Amino acid sequence: MQRRMNKQTVLKFSLYISYFFVGILFLFPLLWVLSLSFKTSKELYNVPPTLLPDNLQFENYKHVIENNNILAYLGNSVQVVALTVILTLIIVLPAAFALSRFKFKLKGLLLLGIILTQMISAVVISIPLYRLFAELGLLNNFAILIIVYVAVVLPFSTWFLKGYFDTIPIELDEAATVDGCNKFQILTRVLLPSSMPGIVSVTLLVAVQSWSQFVIPFILLDMQSLYPVSVGIVNLQSTQQAVTTHYLAAGSVLSILPVIVLFVLLQRFIVGALTTGAVKG
Amino acid sequence: MSVKNKNGLGQSKMKKRISNSALPWLLPLLSVLVFVFLFPVVEIVRLSFTNATLNGGEYSYTLDSYISLFTNPGFMQMLIVTGIFVFFSITFQMLFGFLVALIIDQGEKWNLKGTVLTRTAVLTAWAIPGVIIGVIWQMLYNETDAGIINYLLSIVGIGPVPFLSDPTTALIAVTFANVWRGTAFSMILIYAGLKTLPSDVIEAAKIDGANAIQRGMKVILPMLTPMLLINLVIISIDTFNTFDMVMALTGGGPGQSTEVISLSIYNSIFNQFNLGQGAATSVVLLTINVAMTIVYILFLGRGEKNAA
Structure with a gap:
């Protein structure tokens, strides 16, 4: 013992x-x-490098905010992500409902087709879209950009919510039908209230993924004032030199701060979302 | 799928059937997927058989893009770079992911402190945008005496290492950063898999006298296999499609030593304006994507059968 x-x-x-x-x-x-991000330009060159800055240089943050449009980039990202989440839910809720509750021909094939779209490289789809949008004068168009963002997150959101709806007993639907509910009411009054955790999870996954989205805005936007923060930081990186690494660091911190805060606050939901998604495949 | 058999429908039933159609519910989803996936895929395949340039203008149909692709030694080189990047990324992501999942799961069973903190630390890497990860690692890999990793290595007598300026070390450095980025995803899937294992089976093995290693190899691993295979395919596809992190970290350099396939497509089209060649390379990537998806679907089917 x-x-x-x-x-x-x-x-x-x-x-x-x-x-x-x-x-x-x-x-x-x-x-x-x-x-x-808190060091002075001189401290960047300390040999050996010092772990902590001597003083906290908040000026670095002030500098990138005033000179590098970081707040505008962050604002663009917030806007794109919020609209992507809303539009995704509007499209995905009825689709997941149909895939979970309706019986129709080719359903299996459709589900597999949706998986396939999930696997296609974003670089590959962005190229023909770039050509098309350039021709139609739709580059730098936020609404169109958001549709592409939505498309990228639709496949996994659909699978995820369909899986979630599948776990809700069909007897609830039947009871509601007896009470005179039509299909739409079944979705809004029965499935939605009982799927809140799943909907929150999808929202979070979509938000994190859209915040990270890079290739699509990188290719489909060429107007700097519209850049989301991911493209903005790469733009900042390309104009920086070794002497200004502290500014790039400050910009990077600002650009990940929102996701990190969201992530730490809602960790439980995200872990739950990732694990249930994983178990259901 | 037990479709209710309603041959010989009456008028009212016919009406009901239309109102019960799934199509209106699926229409927005299908339109978006057709517009953003189906159209571009068809278009890229078509373009791959042309000599079009990005600048527009006349073009004609030809096989030249494919011929020049497969006779160009640079293309083979690029595929090798991609292969090395993908192989080592997924191997170590799964290995580290498995180890971290095991130590967290075991710690939770023993009520150790720090499991949530460790899990959060690893998962943070998953939440950070790929480009920012590239930017961050570029700072860490700073090759001057002020670079932090080189400083830490110098304490144990290694280096200085030319992380991003030497072709071989650059590929290793990019792969390492990608392992750092991707470990979280494998960790969380395997962690979820461990949670679903029936504890009575493991207990029974314990009572039968199986030691920890035997339990791991003979009981736990086989039960996790379907989940591990699915994990493997998902991260392979993601790694083949990687663009953002490498773009920000090395831009494909030095030379083309870290130019993975997505970057190669981007460079052909947007830097060399060679749409035909970029499209042909895209078709190669699409073929990889589709092949892996078929493998994925096969594993998924098998996993579901096992679960049933």
Whole structure:
């Protein structure tokens, strides 16, 4: 018994050690950028590099906000992401309802077709769209851009919500039908209220993925004032030199701050979303 | 699919059948998918058989793009770079993902502190946009004496390493950053898989005298296999399609040493204006995408059968 206890203590201890190393491996890059973002240009060249800045240079943040349009980029991202989430839900809720509750020919094939679209490279689809939009004068058009954003997240959202609706007993629908509900009312009064956790999960996954979206705006936008933050940062990167790394770091921190805050606050939902999505495939 | 058999429908039933059609519910979804996926795919295949340039103008149909692609040593080189990037990315993402999932799952069973914090730390990498990850790692890989990784390596007597200026190390550096980025996804899938394992089966194996390694290899691993295969296909496709992180980290350089297939497509079209060649390369990537999806669907079918 004593030996067994000791063995378990050793195991627990080594688990703690590995948590420490895994934590450092994943947090250190972020903390380093945070540290760079508060350094002076001179401190960037300290040899050996210092872990912490001597003083917190909030001026760096002020600089990128005043000179590099970071707030405008962030505003564009918020706008695109919010509209993408709303439009995605409007399209995906009825579609998932039909895929979960209706029986029709070719349903299996349709579901597989939806998976296939999920796997197609965004670079590949952006090229013909670029040509088409250029011809129609639709480049730099936010509404069109959002439709492409929505298309990219539709496949997994559809599968996810269809899976969620499948878990809600069909007896509830039948009871509602007896009470005189039509299909639309079944969706809005029966399925929606009982699927709130699933809808929140999809919203979060769509929001995080759309915030990260890069290829599509990179190719379909050439007007700088419309850039979302992902493209804005690459633009900032291309105009920066080694002496201004602290500004690039400050811009990077600003651009990931919203997702990190959202993520830490709603971690449980996101882990839940990723794991239920995973289990259902 | 047990469609209610309603041969010989009456008028009113016919009406009912139309109102019960799934099509109106699916129409918005289908229109968007056709417009954003089907049309571009057909178009890119068509363009791959032309000598079109990005600037527009007349073009004619030809096989030249494919011929020049397959006779160009640069194309093989690019496929090799992509292959190395994908192979090592997915191998280590799954390996680290598995290890982290195991230690977190075990820690939760023992009520250890720090499991949520560790999980959050790993998952943060998943939430950060790929381009920002590229920008961040470019700073970490700074090759001057002020670079942090080179400094840390110098403490243990290694380096300085020319992370991004030497072709070989650049490919390793890009792959490492991609492993850092992608470990979270594999971790969370495997973690979810571990949660669904029936604990009574594992207990039974314990009672039968199986030690931890035997339980892992003979009981847990086989039960996780369908999930691991699905995970493998998803991350392979994602890695083949990687563009943003590499673009921000190296832009494909030095030379073309880290030019993975998506970057190669982008460069052909938007830097060399060679639409035909870019489209032909796109068709190669699409073929990979479709082949992997078929594998995915096969695994998915098998996984569902196993679960049933």
